Amino acid sequence: PEQSYIQVSTDNILFICGGTFSGIEHFIARRLGQKVIGFGGTANEFDTETTALKNRDLLIPHLDQKDLIDFGLIPEFVGRLPVIAPMLSLTKEEIIQVMTQPKNALVKQYQAYFDMDGCKLEFTDEALADIAAIVLERETGVRALRALFEELLLELRYDLPNRKDSNRFVITREIVTARLTPTGKRKGLKDRQKTA
Missing domain, CATH: 1.10.8.60 (Helicase, Ruva Protein; domain 3)
Known part of the structure; x- marks a missing residue:
């Protein structure tokens, strides 16, 4: 409380955020898997129950800002991340x-x-x-x-x-x-x- 404030210029600072975001593939699958046609229709290749659990690497390239927000990050924070670079699991x-x-x-x-x-x-x-x-x-x-x-x-x-x-x-x-x-x-x- 008794500290003096120091002003920092962020002009030449690059912020890089990283994480595993375990479970985010479910949000991607939900967003991509909403195309079900009629009562007898089948979900497309991004069916939430099957593909999201088994093929994280198939889904993760489709990550976008909406998925991060649905995952729980606040929109104000996500909006300040201009580039999203999802990475595949290591072999x-x-x-x-x-x-x-x-x-x-x-x-x-x-x-x-x-x-x-x-x-x-x-x-x-x-x-x-x-x-x-x-x-x-x-x-x-x-x-x-x-x-x-x-x-x-x-x-x-x-x-x-x-x-x-x-x-x-x-x-x-x-x-x-x-x-x-x-x-x-x-x-x-x-x-x-x-x-x-």
Whole structure:
């Protein structure tokens, strides 16, 4: 309340808004799927019940300002966004690229972490493919990758300083299955209960 106000010129500022807008495909389908002819007519290719749930990527290119407003954004805000650029969902291959290729990719970050302890961390191609498949299955996108990597490598990371038996660790499909899938977690829990 006792702050002085600072005037900011927005002449050379570009605002970019982004988000997943989960469920917005239903609004697009509703808008596009209103063409039903008579009592015996059938909905067009954008039938709300079938297509919107199964084919988000088919619907998302048809996004417009009305859909954003129907979704819940206020018209005054939407009106100030002159360009809408909807993006398609990432493929399994693209998720693998996100994990491995950028300068600060998660795989490189964890390899650097292990390297600080004099260890080498490797991932098989199958393990990376399975991690990408889990991301697609959970429908969380790449924003959940760090949580998956933490879950996958947590025990190993904290045991690292005490491990003198090996300095090379290879993450395989079997390890991913055991640590990140419900069946693997249940099996691990049963094994721990047997030894207790």
